[in-house]
Amino acid sequence: MGEEANTITHNTIYIDGQPVTFEAGQTIMDAAFSAGVYIPHLCHRPGLTPHGSCKLCVVDIGSRGVSFHNSDRRVQTKFSVDIDGRSVSACTTPAVAGQQISNNTPALNEVRKTITQMLFIEGNHICPSCEKSGDCTLQAMAYHLGMLDGHFPQFFPRREVDASHPTVMLDRDRCILCELCVRASREVDGKNVFAIAGRGITAHLIVNSSSGKLVDSDLETNDMAAHICPVGAILIKEHGYEVPIGRRTFDLHQVGEIGLEKVILANGHGKYATPDDETRHARFPVPNPLPQAGEGANESLREFHVNVRHTDE
Amino acid sequence: MSKIRIATTSLAGCFGCHMSFLDMDERLVALLEHVELNRSPLTDIKHCGPCDIGLVEGGLCNTDNVHVLREFRDNCKILIAVGACAINGGVPAMRNHFTLRECLEEAFLNGVGVENPQIPNDVELPLLLDKVRPLHELVHVDYYLPGCPPSADEFLSVLGDLLEGREPALPKKLLHYD
Numbered sequence: 001m002g003e004e005a006n007t008i009t010h011n012t013i014y015i016d017g018q019p020v021t022f023e024a025g026q027t028i029m030d031a032a033f034s035a036g037v038y039i040p041h042l043c044h045r046p047g048l049t050p051h052g053s054c055k056l057c058v059v060d061i062g063s064r065g066v067s068f069h070n071s072d073r074r075v076q077t078k079f080s081v082d083i084d085g086r087s088v089s090a091c092t093t094p095a096v097a098g099q100q101i102s103n104n105t106p107a108l109n110e111v112r113k114t115i116t117q118m119l120f121i122e123g124n125h126i127c128p129s130c131e132k133s134g135d136c137t138l139q140a141m142a143y144h145l146g147m148l149d150g151h152f153p154q155f156f157p158r159r160e161v162d163a164s165h166p167t168v169m170l171d172r173d174r175c176i177l178c179e180l181c182v183r184a185s186r187e188v189d190g191k192n193v194f195a196i197a198g199r200g201i202t203a204h205l206i207v208n209s210s211s212g213k214l215v216d217s218d219l220e221t222n223d224m225a226a227h228i229c230p231v232g233a234i235l236i237k238e239h240g241y242e243v244p245i246g247r248r249t250f251d252l253h254q255v256g257e258i259g260l261e262k263v264i265l266a267n268g269h270g271k272y273a274t275p276d277d278e279t280r281h282a283r284f285p286v287p288n289p290l291p292q293a294g295e296g297a298n299e300s301l302r303e304f305h306v307n308v309r310h311t312d313e
Numbered sequence: 314m315s316k317i318r319i320a321t322t323s324l325a326g327c328f329g330c331h332m333s334f335l336d337m338d339e340r341l342v343a344l345l346e347h348v349e350l351n352r353s354p355l356t357d358i359k360h361c362g363p364c365d366i367g368l369v370e371g372g373l374c375n376t377d378n379v380h381v382l383r384e385f386r387d388n389c390k391i392l393i394a395v396g397a398c399a400i401n402g403g404v405p406a407m408r409n410h411f412t413l414r415e416c417l418e419e420a421f422l423n424g425v426g427v428e429n430p431q432i433p434n435d436v437e438l439p440l441l442l443d444k445v446r447p448l449h450e451l452v453h454v455d456y457y458l459p460g461c462p463p464s465a466d467e468f469l470s471v472l473g474d475l476l477e478g479r480e481p482a483l484p485k486k487l488l489h490y491d
Contacts, residue, residue: 121401124406124409125401126403126404126406127397127461127491128403128404128490128491129404129407130491133490133491134491142490143485143488143489144485146483146488148400148456148458148459148483149394149400149401149454149459150400150401151449153450154401154402154446154450156402156406156409156410156444158410245491
């Protein structure tokens with residue numbers, strides 16, 4: 001018993017009170033992934049170097065209830081920073097034994113919603129005109145967080161569209177600067193096609209070619225960088241409407257499902273999941289048969305026979 | 314018993330949200346036992362009287378939109394931004410990539426098939442705003458109903474909540490932006 005408890009203390013963190021084991025070197029995000037615990041994120045993809053830019057994976061690390069050896073209380077970096085009691089990005093913060101992590105709390109989800117609203121208003125995210133709608137992780141994140149509006153004034157920035165490449169489209173209107181394409185190109189494709197230039201509000205995606213255009217870059221249709229975009233900034237041409245709205249990734253899945261990255265990437269390559277009727281999105285339900293005259297009709301109308309609170313005038 | 318009074322309008326929209334409202338089909342009969350329509354394209358009443366709920370479709374693209382929205386805000390206890398255009402400008406806001414002059418010249422001077430090219434300049438025409446704007450940038454909006462268009466079920470959900478005196482809470486399964 002004593003031995004078991006000892007094991008737990010040395011490789012266990014607690015996410016919303018749930019014990020999660022980790023291996024040395026894993027981040028909080030890695031450990032959560034392995035345990036099937038969802039921490040919201042946009043710029044993270046298992047297998048690529050963590051970037052920590054979208055800040056959707058913000059979690060709170062509280063002080064631990066049990067006291068440990070002093071060296072455990074500090075993250076093992078060269079600066080030996082004490083992170084207890086701070087908000088950190090889960091994708092870049094190492095898991096340290098005994099961490100008490102708050103993740104799925106109303107306060108954190110409200111902060112995440114505000115971050116998502118800022119991502120929306122800073123770009124031009126006109127979902128009805130975007131062929132990525134339904135396959136877009138940003139949109140799915142907004143659904144997940146219950147975002148109804150952008151809250152802030154719209155920026156309506158003017159951004160450059162690059163349609164020069166024969167098979168890949170680059171629309172910077174929708175770019176959220178997550179650098180997934182940058183990292184995929186560098187780490188998986190071995191090419192360095194993309195980078196972020198500029199700072200703050202002028203930051204933008206640039207293409208590594210003499211003309212700055214995609215057509216003159218090394219990008220090829222089968223590169224991971226051409227498929228990894230979580231929004232509709234990098235699109236494969238001529239395939240945008242092969243799957244109708246209502247049958248797309250996030251019509252069939254929730255963004256919080258673990259292992260969804262594989263589904264998304266598979267979909268990005270044009271191999272779409274075939275939905276069955278049971279998993280179809282709730283917005284396209286099989287309509288109830290119309291009520292016949294008589295009792296059935298009255299019953300169906302009863303949903304509006306409610307205790308209406310009339311306003312006095 | 315007095316009925317809940319609702320006004321509706323379409324500003325820089327396509328009336329698609331109003332069509333979706335009508336998609337309630339036979340459920341409209343039950344709804345109309347509890348609500349009456351004031352200013353609305355469905356009643357053809359031209360100005361808004363005191364109302365409980367205002368449903369506004371579309372964003373702001375011209376001065377008339379601004380006047381109408383202010384009239385709604387002044388007269389409606391609860392103002393609801395309906396649909397993508399009302400919430401973030403939507404498809405009409407795609408003209409914000411260009412200057413107003415560029416848009417007018419493309420539409421009325423240089424466009425394909427334009428005859429007798431001239432930019433309309435009648436005093437009866439409301440002036441266009443330099444950019445299309447969502448509603449909440451001009452007036453306070455109490456609630457948002459996203460979608461392009463919001464489904465009939467979404468309308469029923471929010472109106473049902475309000476009729477029962479509850480804070481509207483759109484079920485997540487109904488939430489969509491397309």
